[in-house]
Amino acid sequence: MGLELIVMTSLVLLWMAKTTSAGLNVSLAKEGCQAWCGGIRIPYPFGIGANCYINAMYSVECRRDKLYLTLLTGIKLEVLNMSVDSFAQFNGFAQVNNPILSRSCPGGNGSSDVVHGNTIVDLTGSPFTFSERSNVFISVGCNNHASVTNLVDRTTAQCISICDGSPDRDNSCFGINCCQTTPPGNLSYHLRVFNVNLSRIETYNQSGGVHEPCMYAFLVDKDWFRYNLTDPFAIRGMDHVPAMLEWNLFTMEPSQLGIPKYGGGSCGKELYEPSSNIHGVYCFCYSGYEGNPYLPYGCRGTFILGSSLLYFKVHL
Incomplete structure (x- = not known):
């Protein structure tokens, strides 16, 4: 009489869907601040009101459901879209009229x-x-x-x-x-x-x-x-x-943002305008993470959970 032992291993992967700002409608604005103007998101460091933007250069206005950049030169540009994503050379972007x-x-x-x-x-x-x-x-x-x-x-x-x-x-x-x-x-x-x-x-x-x-x-x-x-x-x-x-964050230092070190994202510094020796700060989410890297713990990502199940089959 023979003894046969068959071991079968099954790895069960549970893929947790990305926790994205769009999927869960997570606000990109600073807590307690207006997150939308019409259909346009208002991501921090931009904001409406002194406690909602990082400094006056990032102040925006919402008038009749239209979002406007308020430039120091007195010009107001209507915003059609705005993003904190790294767009070009670690910069965010804004699409304007x-x-x-x-x-x-x-x-x-x-x-x-x-x-x-x-x-x-x-x-x-x-x-x-x-x-x-x-x-x-x-x-x-x-x-x-x-x-x-x-x-x-x-x-x-x-x-x-x-x-x-x-x-x-x-x-x-x-x-x-x-x-x-x-x-x-x-x-x-x-x-x-x-x-x-x-x-x-x-x-x-x-x-x-x-x-x-x-x-x-x-x-x-x-x-x-x-x-x-x-x-x-x-x-x-x-x-x-x-x-x-x-x-990007013009003439600022990463330490001014108060972004803790964590697995989702990071902030860095680059020479933004070499002709004037002006530096700027950019933040980004790591691969697999999405959200607003300019907020503490603002980047959210994916996780994989694994478990192994052993099955034994014995023949006598």
Whole structure:
């Protein structure tokens, strides 16, 4: 009579779903502070009221269910989206409404010296910069010469569009009725304030081209432009388009945040603006964790529980 012993091992894994800010509707705001304005989240270090933001540069306003950045220059920018996620070079981001510049449009008698729209949005003295990698500078129109100048280091980017009377248009903007260029700016001189110039490269001819006297220019979120405007002339009648801003904790130290050391996230320091030797603080959640790293224990993640069960089968 033989003895057979069979050992079977089963590992049971219990995967606990990610405890995300979206899944459990966890607030990204400081405790006791307004967490939403309309459909826009308000993540700390931003907030409404002196006890809800980290300092005055991160103060926001909620008016008629619309969220606004309140810049020290007096300009208010409507916020379309805001995130504490590491977006580019350890920066968070904010998507805002940015003005469109137009020239020679009906209503201004078609005169070349009539300009509509705010030509300058100044982010000086704020923690925000225009994202060079996520925005694109666009000019729409016939025989346009458009330029955008970084007013900090005076670098300029420009593009030219020629005329085409074809009704078939797309948003490729490679020089036919529409052109594009990368906005000026670099790690040493971030784009905080710029000026736009629009001019004709030749006399406009109503018998040719797209029969469009207007010239348009704007800095825009390139993904929004790509996926939302199949025809660049759809910006007729629009005053603003979405643009991307980057931010971090300007001129601060990690110790000022009071973030304890824990497994979910961490804060660091980087040279934010080399030309001015200005440092900034960025925080992030580790892989597998989500939430707001700027709050104590604000990053939440996944856990795996395991157990082993042994089964014996004996034959005599």
